[in-house]
Amino acid sequence: xxxxxxxxxxxxxxxxxxxxxxxxxxxxxxxxxxxxxxxxxxxxxxxxxxxxxxxxxxxxxxxxxxxxxxxxxxxxxxxxxxxxxxxxxxxxxxxxxxxxxxxxxxxxxxx
Amino acid sequence: xxxxxxxxxxxxxxxxxxxxxxxxxxxxxxxxxxxxxxxxxxxxxxxxxxxxxxxxxxxxxxxxxxxxxxxxxxxxxxxxxxxxxxxxxxxxxxxxxxxxxxxxxxxxxxxxx
Numbered sequence: 001x002x003x004x005x006x007x008x009x010x011x012x013x014x015x016x017x018x019x020x021x022x023x024x025x026x027x028x029x030x031x032x033x034x035x036x037x038x039x040x041x042x043x044x045x046x047x048x049x050x051x052x053x054x055x056x057x058x059x060x061x062x063x064x065x066x067x068x069x070x071x072x073x074x075x076x077x078x079x080x081x082x083x084x085x086x087x088x089x090x091x092x093x094x095x096x097x098x099x100x101x102x103x104x105x106x107x108x109x110x111x
Numbered sequence: 112x113x114x115x116x117x118x119x120x121x122x123x124x125x126x127x128x129x130x131x132x133x134x135x136x137x138x139x140x141x142x143x144x145x146x147x148x149x150x151x152x153x154x155x156x157x158x159x160x161x162x163x164x165x166x167x168x169x170x171x172x173x174x175x176x177x178x179x180x181x182x183x184x185x186x187x188x189x190x191x192x193x194x195x196x197x198x199x200x201x202x203x204x205x206x207x208x209x210x211x212x213x214x215x216x217x218x219x220x221x222x223x224x
Contacts, residue, residue, distance in 0.1 A: 046214060099156065
């Protein structure tokens with residue numbers, strides 16, 4: 001069973017702090033990893049994706065991938081109350097064109 | 112460029128009925144995938160279509176089916192509705208396959224009573 005695991009949270013951080021969201025996956029053949037943000041009652045919105053080991057930065061967001069540890073993370077710098085949402089981690093399964101999602105981590109950023 | 116469009120946005124159906132949901136992908140996108148989202152199970156993969164062919168199917172009963180048309184628009188059908196089918200149904204499109212960026216529509220909220 002290919003799984004993606006996330007802490008459900010909520011993760012609470014003060015405005016301006018760094019939020020760190022983590023994700024582990026079971027399928028060693030997973031090749032690409034995606035982070036989506038989902039506001040309550042809305043559909044998931046793609047934040048960024050990562051293929052290679054290491055860090056990938058996009059504005060206030062940094063995705064980190066460690067394939068040896070089967071670990072993906074998303075750092076949000078200078079967190080804002082508008083970042084309060086559920087963050088979904090997804091892995092593209094090897095040999096398939098599908099995404100397996102974690103159940104998401106709820107992030108709460110307090111002013 | 113228009114985003115992924117799903118219709119209808121909301122549906123209320125009775126147990127035993129059937130329902131058809133529609134998804135129009137972003138122009139030029141040939142891959143369309145469907146997901147079911149519930150509070151307890153999160154996002155679960157239903158099926159994926161590419162150029163009118165179903166390439167992958169998730170672990171759902173045969174009551175769930177889909178198809179894709181030559182213009183890449185896709186429909187999914189659920190027959191003999193059960194209360195447990197109440198969920199947000201999301202469609203996502205991407206250019207070639209889900210390994211590239213996939214974008215979601217706003218979803219169809221299905222309530223079975």
